[in-house]
Amino acid sequence: MTFQQITLDLLEGLGQNLQLFLLTLVFALPLGLIITFGSMSKFAPLKYLTKTFVWIIRGSPLMLQLFVVFYVPGLVFGIPMKSRMLAATIAFVINYACYFSEIYRGGIESIPNGQYEAGQVLGLTKTQTFFRVVLMQVVKRIIAPMGNEFLTLVKDTSLARVIAVSEIIMAAERFTARGLIWPLFYTAVYFLAFCGILTLLFGWIEKKFSYYR
Amino acid sequence: MAILEVKNLHKNFGKTQVLKGIDFELEKGQVMSIIGSSGSGKTTLLRCVAQLETADSGSIKVDGSTIFDSNSSQKLTADEKMKNQLKTGLVFQSFNLFPQYNVLENVTLAMKLQAKRRADYKENKKEILAEIDLKAKALIAKMGLSDKLGNYPCELSGGQQQRVSIVRAMALEPSILFFDEPTSALDPELTGEVLKVIRELAEENMTMVIVTHEMDFAREVSDNIIFMDNGVIAESGSADDLINNPQTDRLKAFLSKIGK
Numbered sequence: 001m002t003f004q005q006i007t008l009d010l011l012e013g014l015g016q017n018l019q020l021f022l023l024t025l026v027f028a029l030p031l032g033l034i035i036t037f038g039s040m041s042k043f044a045p046l047k048y049l050t051k052t053f054v055w056i057i058r059g060s061p062l063m064l065q066l067f068v069v070f071y072v073p074g075l076v077f078g079i080p081m082k083s084r085m086l087a088a089t090i091a092f093v094i095n096y097a098c099y100f101s102e103i104y105r106g107g108i109e110s111i112p113n114g115q116y117e118a119g120q121v122l123g124l125t126k127t128q129t130f131f132r133v134v135l136m137q138v139v140k141r142i143i144a145p146m147g148n149e150f151l152t153l154v155k156d157t158s159l160a161r162v163i164a165v166s167e168i169i170m171a172a173e174r175f176t177a178r179g180l181i182w183p184l185f186y187t188a189v190y191f192l193a194f195c196g197i198l199t200l201l202f203g204w205i206e207k208k209f210s211y212y213r
Numbered sequence: 214m215a216i217l218e219v220k221n222l223h224k225n226f227g228k229t230q231v232l233k234g235i236d237f238e239l240e241k242g243q244v245m246s247i248i249g250s251s252g253s254g255k256t257t258l259l260r261c262v263a264q265l266e267t268a269d270s271g272s273i274k275v276d277g278s279t280i281f282d283s284n285s286s287q288k289l290t291a292d293e294k295m296k297n298q299l300k301t302g303l304v305f306q307s308f309n310l311f312p313q314y315n316v317l318e319n320v321t322l323a324m325k326l327q328a329k330r331r332a333d334y335k336e337n338k339k340e341i342l343a344e345i346d347l348k349a350k351a352l353i354a355k356m357g358l359s360d361k362l363g364n365y366p367c368e369l370s371g372g373q374q375q376r377v378s379i380v381r382a383m384a385l386e387p388s389i390l391f392f393d394e395p396t397s398a399l400d401p402e403l404t405g406e407v408l409k410v411i412r413e414l415a416e417e418n419m420t421m422v423i424v425t426h427e428m429d430f431a432r433e434v435s436d437n438i439i440f441m442d443n444g445v446i447a448e449s450g451s452a453d454d455l456i457n458n459p460q461t462d463r464l465k466a467f468l469s470k471i472g473k
């Protein structure tokens with residue numbers, strides 16, 4: 001069991017984390033916006049239904065949600081989840097979309113009313129005002145909290161091992177079972193590198209948006 | 214014929230009556246100032262005419278079109294609403310420029326989006342957009358802001374920002390331009406440059422309605438002044454008359470309170 005072998009094994013595990021990370025972002029970022037529109041809707045039933053859903057998702061452990069998505073289809077509907085990664089992706093997308101939706105909502109509500117009114121008196125439609133005036137300002141305002149969520153997501157992906165997705169910590173635990181403990185701590189290096197890259201990326205994005213206030 | 218006709222306009226917010234029957238007319242090319250103490254309903258009146266608020270009763274006519282009429286049950290189409298919206302321009306006290314766009318983009322955004330409705334837009338897109346840029350640049354130059362075309366609002370002084378917002382409103386060629394205390398968010402030394410611009414517009418016979426606390430300016434620039442008090446027009450008349458010979462006690466009290 002060489003150092004190199006262990007490094008490669010862990011890297012393979014990290015591949016699973018990375019896959020889950022990217023899939024979650026691809027689906028949760030747009031889904032979050034849809035949930036935002038739901039929770040900001042003027043149609044009260046939709047609004048409260050959405051808010052209740054967000055409460056349930058944010059109010060219960062992600063680990064539990066992973067179990068639910070993985071086991072409930074088999075137990076209740078007799079259609080067992082075939083892919084562990086699929087189950088993990090579904091749970092993560094729903095969970096993170098709810099968190100994103102609240103960040104979006106905060107961003108949208110922080111835009112002063114005057115921006116909407118300026119759009120209106122200049123003859124912009126509501127859609128034009130949202131996409132041409134408000135959205136870019138929202139993006140700027142949510143960069144920092146989104147950066148936080150992205151880092152949390154990186155580390156959360158390891159939770160997928162509770163439904164036996166063979167991500168990096170699970171890969172390390174296989175060595176632990178054979179009496180080798182240090183690979184478990186070694187995984188920290190991977191997380192730190194992953195998060196370091198994201199931090200740099202967010203720093204760069206923030207700078208890109210710093211030309212206006 | 215009057216370009217603006219407001220008849221018996223009422224507006225309540227919940228139980229508070231803010232406008233209690235406002236009547237006035239404005240002729241094309243004239244400038245009218247609205248004065249009055251805080252809370253008298255000046256902003257609310259402008260916002261009703263600029264369609265940011267819907268009045269409760271009465272009617273508003275701008276340039277031949279009925280913008281609001283509580284007696285008519287006719288529903289306006291989205292297209293008619295848009296046309297009505299573009300008949301009035303509004304300059305806000307707090308500018309409300311779009312921070313992510315530079316000066317030129319702030320002025321051209323709405324113009325370019327409007328141009329998309331033109332029948333020949335697809336064919337002549339390039340020419341149309343270039344024409345808009347040219348027109349915007351000319352207007353910006355008139356305001357003395359040519360060297361700021363590429364600057365963002367956060368890089369401008371308050372006075373410069375307000376001048377940009379005036380160009381932005383004018384660029385759409387509204388029939389009437391409304392100003393809600395255009396200088397009250399500015400440091401005293403910056404009000405001059407904005408008032409100068411408004412004065413120049415008045416000389417070009419732009420029809421304007423200005424809510425202001427600058428009495429000297431109001432007297433000099435306006436043809437007529439109306440004095441609002443507690444949701445009604447307490448007094449109105451030609452600019453000089455109204456300020457030099459106030460008839461009502463309320464106007465006398467108001468003028469002496471602000472030191473006139």
Ligand SMILES: Nc1ncnc2c1ncn2[C@@H]1O[C@H](COP(=O)(O)OP(=O)(O)OP(=O)(O)O)[C@@H](O)[C@H]1O
Pocket residue numbers: 226229231249250251252253254255256257258
């Ligand atoms: N959206 C609103 N909801 C409830 N009340 C409002 C609203 N807007 C204005 N009012 C009330 O209407 C009254 C008139 O307000 P308005 O802003 O029109 O006064 P104003 O003459 O413009 O005053 P100022 O000189 O301070 O700008 C005030 O009593 C205000 O509290």
Ligand SMILES: [Mg+2]
Pocket residue numbers: 255256257393
């Ligand atoms: Mg006001």
